[in-house]
Amino acid sequence: MQTTNAVFPFSTGADDAWVPSACALCYASCSIRAHRVNGAVVKIEGNPDSVVGKGRLCGKGVTGIMTHYDPNRLTKPLRRTNPKKGINEDPGWKEVSWDEALDELASVLKRVRKEDPRKLVVQRTTTVTASGMPFRAFSAAFGTPNVSASGGGIHCGNGAHLISGTMHASWSAVPDFAYCNYAMYFGASKGHAAGHASGSNMGLAADARARGMKMVVVDPMANFAGAKATEWVPIRVGTDAALALAMAHVMVRELGIYDVAYLQAKTNGAYLIGPDQRYVRDTESNQPLVWDKAAQAARPFSAVVAADMALGGEFSVRGVKCEPGFAKLKAHLAKFTPEWAEGVCTVPARDIRRLAAEFAAEACIGSTIVIDGVTLPYRPVAAIAFRGNQGHLNSNYNFIAVDLLNQLVGAADVVGSCLGFNPACKGFPENGRLRYVPKPDADGLMVAGMWLGFHYPYPPTDPRLPQNLGLQDLFVMGLNSIFLNSTDQEEFWQKFELPYRPEVLINFGANLVMAIGNGEVVAKSLERYKFMVSFDLFLTETSQFADLVLPDASYLQMTDSRANFPFMFSLPAGMGEWCWPIRQPVLPLDGGQRRFTDVLLDVADRMGMRADINAAYNAAMNLQHPYRLEGDRPYSYEEICDADLKNNFGAERGLDWFKEHGLIKWKKQPQEVYWRPFVDVRVPIYWEFLGSVWEGINAICEPRGLHIPKEYYEPLPNFLPCHSHQCKKEGFDFYAFYYRDVLHTNSFTMENPWLDEAAQLDPFSYTIAINADSALARGLRDGQNVWVDSDSGRRVKGRLRFTQAVHPEGLGIAACAGHWSEGMPIAKGKGVFFNELLEVDFDHVSPINLSLDLCVKVRVTPAA
Ligand SMILES: Nc1nc2c(c(=O)[nH]1)N[C@H]1C(S)=C(S)[C@@H](COP(=O)(O)OP(=O)(O)OC[C@H]3O[C@@H](n4cnc5c(=O)[nH]c(N)nc54)[C@H](O)[C@@H]3O)O[C@H]1N2
Ligand SMILES: Nc1nc2c(c(=O)[nH]1)N[C@H]1C(S)=C(S)[C@@H](COP(=O)(O)OP(=O)(O)OC[C@H]3O[C@@H](n4cnc5c(=O)[nH]c(N)nc54)[C@H](O)[C@@H]3O)O[C@H]1N2
Ligand code: SF4
Numbered sequence: 001m002q003t004t005n006a007v008f009p010f011s012t013g014a015d016d017a018w019v020p021s022a023c024a025l026c027y028a029s030c031s032i033r034a035h036r037v038n039g040a041v042v043k044i045e046g047n048p049d050s051v052v053g054k055g056r057l058c059g060k061g062v063t064g065i066m067t068h069y070d071p072n073r074l075t076k077p078l079r080r081t082n083p084k085k086g087i088n089e090d091p092g093w094k095e096v097s098w099d100e101a102l103d104e105l106a107s108v109l110k111r112v113r114k115e116d117p118r119k120l121v122v123q124r125t126t127t128v129t130a131s132g133m134p135f136r137a138f139s140a141a142f143g144t145p146n147v148s149a150s151g152g153g154i155h156c157g158n159g160a161h162l163i164s165g166t167m168h169a170s171w172s173a174v175p176d177f178a179y180c181n182y183a184m185y186f187g188a189s190k191g192h193a194a195g196h197a198s199g200s201n202m203g204l205a206a207d208a209r210a211r212g213m214k215m216v217v218v219d220p221m222a223n224f225a226g227a228k229a230t231e232w233v234p235i236r237v238g239t240d241a242a243l244a245l246a247m248a249h250v251m252v253r254e255l256g257i258y259d260v261a262y263l264q265a266k267t268n269g270a271y272l273i274g275p276d277q278r279y280v281r282d283t284e285s286n287q288p289l290v291w292d293k294a295a296q297a298a299r300p301f302s303a304v305v306a307a308d309m310a311l312g313g314e315f316s317v318r319g320v321k322c323e324p325g326f327a328k329l330k331a332h333l334a335k336f337t338p339e340w341a342e343g344v345c346t347v348p349a350r351d352i353r354r355l356a357a358e359f360a361a362e363a364c365i366g367s368t369i370v371i372d373g374v375t376l377p378y379r380p381v382a383a384i385a386f387r388g389n390q391g392h393l394n395s396n397y398n399f400i401a402v403d404l405l406n407q408l409v410g411a412a413d414v415v416g417s418c419l420g421f422n423p424a425c426k427g428f429p430e431n432g433r434l435r436y437v438p439k440p441d442a443d444g445l446m447v448a449g450m451w452l453g454f455h456y457p458y459p460p461t462d463p464r465l466p467q468n469l470g471l472q473d474l475f476v477m478g479l480n481s482i483f484l485n486s487t488d489q490e491e492f493w494q495k496f497e498l499p500y501r502p503e504v505l506i507n508f509g510a511n512l513v514m515a516i517g518n519g520e521v522v523a524k525s526l527e528r529y530k531f532m533v534s535f536d537l538f539l540t541e542t543s544q545f546a547d548l549v550l551p552d553a554s555y556l557q558m559t560d561s562r563a564n565f566p567f568m569f570s571l572p573a574g575m576g577e578w579c580w581p582i583r584q585p586v587l588p589l590d591g592g593q594r595r596f597t598d599v600l601l602d603v604a605d606r607m608g609m610r611a612d613i614n615a616a617y618n619a620a621m622n623l624q625h626p627y628r629l630e631g632d633r634p635y636s637y638e639e640i641c642d643a644d645l646k647n648n649f650g651a652e653r654g655l656d657w658f659k660e661h662g663l664i665k666w667k668k669q670p671q672e673v674y675w676r677p678f679v680d681v682r683v684p685i686y687w688e689f690l691g692s693v694w695e696g697i698n699a700i701c702e703p704r705g706l707h708i709p710k711e712y713y714e715p716l717p718n719f720l721p722c723h724s725h726q727c728k729k730e731g732f733d734f735y736a737f738y739y740r741d742v743l744h745t746n747s748f749t750m751e752n753p754w755l756d757e758a759a760q761l762d763p764f765s766y767t768i769a770i771n772a773d774s775a776l777a778r779g780l781r782d783g784q785n786v787w788v789d790s791d792s793g794r795r796v797k798g799r800l801r802f803t804q805a806v807h808p809e810g811l812g813i814a815a816c817a818g819h820w821s822e823g824m825p826i827a828k829g830k831g832v833f834f835n836e837l838l839e840v841d842f843d844h845v846s847p848i849n850l851s852l853d854l855c856v857k858v859r860v861t862p863a864a
């Protein structure tokens, strides 16, 4: 274990200090050092001591000064005087004191909590991870399950997190950059523009490319990852499953290359499947049976040596015909020929065959490598995906199909392969705290050791008549939900006899009017709240709907004991070090703003809820004696952070120690990073349990007149079309999609003048990327203003930018721009509001994981 050298705080008499802290311009929370001179921050750099960001900052991180000092920041609590709400409604803001504001808020919350705490909805931006712990504690103390994360999840994570969680026990997955030789990206920019552990991954990915790692990027646009790739594979939007399944077809059926030993030992590929698509189980132990080749008999999986488990063949058990899951998969793959896939995803069949052969060969099945004296499987290939692949109606299968490529060759959490983000940790060496590791359930399938979301990815809970506004307790494969903002929310709440309605919204930063879908649709959902309070930096489009706006402190004024929420969200995968950095105030409070963390505690006190919130922090932070918060003692947030740090790192390492050192780190072990061979868990290549999930959901839905299509819950992945693929309307011949700009975070940073200036110089940040040949064939001109019309009658205006780097049918729109709020004058009117084109209703989400469909078939016509 090693701590960092305490070089930062120094004084030259006048105020001149480098303060270690953490960026918050996006959720990657890179460690920073901020240079403060005479009370002003003059420079922000990456903290080279930290593993989180590895001393790097992206362009956004560098500009944080301008976000902090933005004269358009909110400085006083504001009270709405106009009771009418709407996008074009003037709220009639009037300044009020903090006391007035918090008294009103506390009295509203007290009433609602007494009536039914579930009437409170707590909504946070995904961008500021510091809000995770405090709002988790506040919601738990209050007693509401209705917690949500803006467009987070329904755009980015419902597919990605769920499947990565089930397969890699992790929020997300990346190539093991230090050893990977062949990485395939399916709609992810990890290490190039966005994604988790962004700063660290950019360095790791650049080094990997320099080392010779081949990078194949499957994307409708060669924007960031594609631009740096060895090969860009343009794909029709929303069809990743077709390509991945065809690659699996080639590997399994044409080349016969797959990792038999891995499939036997680490997947459910040997479990026997009956004609009802369910495991054939042992009558005594209820364990799934496998065919024991040595004993020539069906036996419970835990009683058989992996190498003796049959992956093929037909067997009869108690008179029931059955086959191993892998045999089912192999048969299922027959129809996904490269020729078929070409027609769906537009990637030529010969390229699909070549990519599959390259991936299979580069996997080096059977090989090992020694790392730090430990012999480990070596599979230097990875197929990864993120937001782009899964933000669709067919989200679930898209993600499963891509990860299947890793599973087939055993490239899962071993050297060089697809790695989860730190799913196993032996704990802090001095005291073993923070230990977590995946474990098997009764069927031998993996349950993640630690999880960040609302529910564990696996096993799913039993669907029930929903009590949550988002209906995730019915649609149990969904993490975040559209029903908080959808056009059909009331219809669904009535259908499922939801016994209450939302009344109060606490919003932290989230700009949901822009982040989720069509602005008017989301606005309507906000109008129905009786009371809304918004903690914000600016008067965003969303905060304009609040009754009360509370001016927050900026990240340069914050204390956060877990800058890397909950402590590994932004820690790069792969060998290296564990690292726990904090965030601390570089600047004091000024201008009438307060830290939301303190405000939440103040509100809890005013409501008489202190004992509950102390208890909730004890649970959320897993505080143990003697650091447990006691009774209703009025701790400050700094005291809670101090307890959190001492609880994990010992009495001598409290907040003061961390303020001086910035972080603590210790070495990762190969058994942690490459945990898969050491942990006896399996993952599904045959998703047997989805059948029961469907039955449970459908049993509740069908009697209420809602049919849930079973084809989304099949045990083996398929390609299912999005609405866009079925649109045959004349003139609607482009698939509009969005992608992240390296210069901007979601809808947040367009207000930053440095980033805005850079984005204006960038050819694509604020324009609509269109394939030059396709555009010319339709008589369109580069630089022309156009209308983009969706097939359901929504429209948005923007300026075309010609390029060869976008699929001939693709229309690429960067970021989440097109602001209209007067409260963000720099951002106002810049860029294109893609989400205006999106419907927000059940018909436009994945019926299994509630991911919103983010591809739209559009017509492009010249505008005046
Ligand atoms: N077109 C398009 N739509 C998207 C996306 C996209 O890339 N393009 N991304 C999607 C995804 S995956 C996600 S997760 C969502 C994200 O959507 P949001 O969670 O709404 O995130 P942002 O748009 O980044 O907005 C961050 C907000 O937090 C506020 N904020 C920043 N720092 C602080 C702070 O310290 N305190 C307080 N109180 N507020 C702060 C800012 O004012 C800003 O309004 O958007 C989704 N929607
Ligand atoms: N710079 C920056 N960094 C960020 C953020 C940000 O806004 N800006 N937001 C943060 C958040 S909240 C998230 S969720 C992550 C998201 O990080 P990413 O997953 O990297 O996000 P995107 O750029 O939206 O999508 C990745 C790629 O998918 C492509 N794509 C779109 N549709 C499809 C498709 O159907 N198939 C395929 N194969 N590709 C497709 C896009 O062109 C894009 O290149 O980034 C985080 N980091
Ligand atoms: S990647 Fe995100 S957290 Fe890191 S420097 Fe850039 S904006 Fe800040």
Ligand SMILES: [Mo]
Pocket: 126, 151, 152, 153, 155, 156, 157
């Ligand atoms: Mo996201």
